[in-house]
Amino acid sequence: MRILRSVRHKVCADGSLMKEFLLDAPVSAEFFAYLQDFGEIESLPDVGDGFYKFKKPDWFSIKGFAGDSTVEVRFKKEVMHLTVDFVYVLFASYGKGPRDLVVLKRREQAIGERVRKHLYGA
Numbered sequence: 001m002r003i004l005r006s007v008r009h010k011v012c013a014d015g016s017l018m019k020e021f022l023l024d025a026p027v028s029a030e031f032f033a034y035l036q037d038f039g040e041i042e043s044l045p046d047v048g049d050g051f052y053k054f055k056k057p058d059w060f061s062i063k064g065f066a067g068d069s070t071v072e073v074r075f076k077k078e079v080m081h082l083t084v085d086f087v088y089v090l091f092a093s094y095g096k097g098p099r100d101l102v103v104l105k106r107r108e109q110a111i112g113e114r115v116r117k118h119l120y121g122a
Contacts, residue, residue, distance in 0.1 A: 040054070
């Protein structure tokens, strides 16, 4: 699955930056299940075909309905320059046969260290 483009963006009241991404395929419940290896998932299966929220504290959150080809991603503005590429990688890595999460988890760890240093100086 690929992100084709950002169709809308705005600065939110909480200071985060929201981008609505158009995807080359609809998201599914399975996609959000795949994301649980990288953060927290909340599902509301009785809303539409299923509404899902993914949260990676201090990085970003992803919200969307199963079956839609758009998702809303809210970035923590202070570290968006460090985390935006990881969003693209998460989407691009989904659905490409058997998943080897080792490389993604290493990348996540390296970015996580940079995020913590940038936000907390530690």
